[in-house]
Amino acid sequence: HQYTLQGFLPLEFPLPLSGFALWGEFDTEELTHKLKFDLPASDKRETRPILTGIFFRSDGSTLDLVAADGYRLHKEVCVKGTFHPGEYVIPATVLQDVLKILPNDKTLTLSHAENTPDTVSLRLECGPLSAVCHPIEGKFPDYELIIPRSRSATVTCQASDLLAGFQAVSALAYSNGDDAVKLHTFTPENFTLF
Numbered sequence: 001h002q003y004t005l006q007g008f009l010p011l012e013f014p015l016p017l018s019g020f021a022l023w024g025e026f027d028t029e030e031l032t033h034k035l036k037f038d039l040p041a042s043d044k045r046e047t048r049p050i051l052t053g054i055f056f057r058s059d060g061s062t063l064d065l066v067a068a069d070g071y072r073l074h075k076e077v078c079v080k081g082t083f084h085p086g087e088y089v090i091p092a093t094v095l096q097d098v099l100k101i102l103p104n105d106k107t108l109t110l111s112h113a114e115n116t117p118d119t120v121s122l123r124l125e126c127g128p129l130s131a132v133c134h135p136i137e138g139k140f141p142d143y144e145l146i147i148p149r150s151r152s153a154t155v156t157c158q159a160s161d162l163l164a165g166f167q168a169v170s171a172l173a174y175s176n177g178d179d180a181v182k183l184h185t186f187t188p189e190n191f192t193l194f
Helices: 028-041 092-100 159-170
Strands: 021-027 053-058 063-068 073-078 081-083 086-091 107-116 119-126 129-133
Touching (some): 028 053, 028 063, 028 073, 028 092, 028 107, 053 092, 086 092, 086 119, 092 119, 092 129
Antiparallel strands (some): 021 107, 053 063, 107 119, 119 129
């Protein structure tokens, strides 16, 4: 038999194997919990590629994980681990694949390497797991501008009543696989609405 296999030239997708510098070390249990909340909010459409990733931004002490799809915004803050100042938009598909096989008892490291002055490669490592990717190029929207800082009205209600109402109508809401936050995982004790 004869087969023709189509592939890419290595130069079309250059990924370095060395020369990486450590950018951050994460607690895998905390990172897994935060990403499971953020990933459903990443955009699945390619109309705005920058929104198809998770924005990693660190000031050196904490790490913001942000996802948005034009309709909602999810933000989580990681405090465990060490982070260097900087920011990257990592493709959500890469993080979803890493999450599937990420152990809970190790540390995940994120390293970066400059291929050229304009391109950067990222390497995620956890034990024997190693994934290399390019961050998504572009400027992530300034999400801080749309987070309300003041309020003029206050509504007070029982968390259990509000949660029951959300759960009742969530069955009618459009959802696509992991695209919707599963409200049944919330309880009145851990549910807070700002």
